[in-house]
Amino acid sequence: MSAPLDTARITSLPENAYYIPNFITVDEEERILKKINSVPIPRWTQLSHRRLQTWPSALNKSNTLLAAPLPDWLHEPIISRFKELGCFSDAPHKAPNHVLINEYCPGQGIMPHEDGPAYYPLVATISLAAPIVLDLYEKKVETDTVDAEKEDTGPKYRILQEPRSLLITTGSLYTQYLHGIANTLKDDALTPESICNWSLVGDQQAYKTGAYERQTRVSLTYRDVLKVAKLGNSIKFLNRK
Numbered sequence: 385m386s387a388p389l390d391t392a393r394i395t396s397l398p399e400n401a402y403y404i405p406n407f408i409t410v411d412e413e414e415r416i417l418k419k420i421n422s423v424p425i426p427r428w429t430q431l432s433h434r435r436l437q438t439w440p441s442a443l444n445k446s447n448t449l450l451a452a453p454l455p456d457w458l459h460e461p462i463i464s465r466f467k468e469l470g471c472f473s474d475a476p477h478k479a480p481n482h483v484l485i486n487e488y489c490p491g492q493g494i495m496p497h498e499d500g501p502a503y504y505p506l507v508a509t510i511s512l513a514a515p516i517v518l519d520l521y522e523k524k525v526e527t528d529t530v531d532a533e534k535e536d537t538g539p540k541y542r543i544l545q546e547p548r549s550l551l552i553t554t555g556s557l558y559t560q561y562l563h564g565i566a567n568t569l570k571d572d573a574l575t576p577e578s579i580c581n582w583s584l585v586g587d588q589q590a591y592k593t594g595a596y597e598r599q600t601r602v603s604l605t606y607r608d609v610l611k612v613a614k615l616g617n618s619i620k621f622l623n624r625k
C-alpha cells in the first residue's frame with residue numbers, strides 16, 4: 385500500500401488495515417446522506433436487521449457485475465481521494481466499481497460474515513451519521529468454516545468507526561477473519577485497550593465516557609468486483625440458445 389497510507393495503518397492488527405478520521409467533510413456527509421434518502425423506496429432492500437442499497441446493481445448468480453458507472457454522488461470526491469491514497473492501485477480495475485449502502489437503526493447490526501470471492505480482497509468503508517464499532521472474529525481454524533465463535537470468545541478486535549471516517553481492510557483480515565456489528569443499543573468498553581484503532585481516532589474526547597448510545601448509522605462500502613460483463617456481451621449471451 386502507498387506511502388500516504390503509512391500513518392493511517394492500524395498497527396495492532398495482524399495485516400494491513402487503515403483508518404482515516406474525517407475522510408470527508410460535514411458538508412460532503414450531509415450531501416451524500418440527502419442523496420441516499422432521496423432515492424425511490426424500491427431502491428432499498430429491507431433485510432431483517434438493516435436496509436441496503438446496491439450500486440450500480442446487484443451481482444448475478446455467478447458473481448458478475450453488469451458494467452455501469454457509479455452515480456456521481458458516490459463517485460466524487462471519494463474516488464479521487466482513493467486514487468490519491470493509492471488504495472485500489474493493486475486491484476484489477478484500479479478503482480472500485482461497486483458500492484453497498486447499509487443503514488443500521490439503533491439495535492441493529494450485521495452477523496459476523498466474510499465478503500467472499502466475488503471481490504478483490506479490499507473493502508473501503510465510509511461511515512456516515514453516527515459512530516459504530518466493527519467486531520473482527522478469527523475464523524475457526526480446524527473447520528475453516530464461516531461459523532463465528534461469537535458466543536464462545538467474543539471479538540478478537542474492535543474497530544471504532546467515527547462518522548466521516550474511512551476504514552480500509554484487506555489481506556488476511558479479508559480472508560481469515562469474519563466481521564460483524566452487534567445488535568445493540570449501546571457500544572461500550574471504548575478504551576485504548578479494547579479499541580484497536582484508538583490512537584487514530586480523530587475525536588477521542590467524544591468517547592471519554594467509554595460508551596455511546598447508538599444512533600442511525602449508514603455505511604458506504606466500496607469494492608472492486610472481479611468479474612464484469614459488458615451489456616452487449618450479456619445480450620449476446622442471453623440470445624445464445
Ligand SMILES: O=C(O)CCC(=O)C(=O)O
Nearest residue numbers: 484486494499509603605
Ligand atoms: O456496515 C458496515 O460497516 C459493514 C457492512 C458489511 O460488512 C457488508 O456490507 O458486507
Ligand SMILES: [Fe+2]
Nearest residue numbers: 497498499563
Ligand atoms: Fe461485510
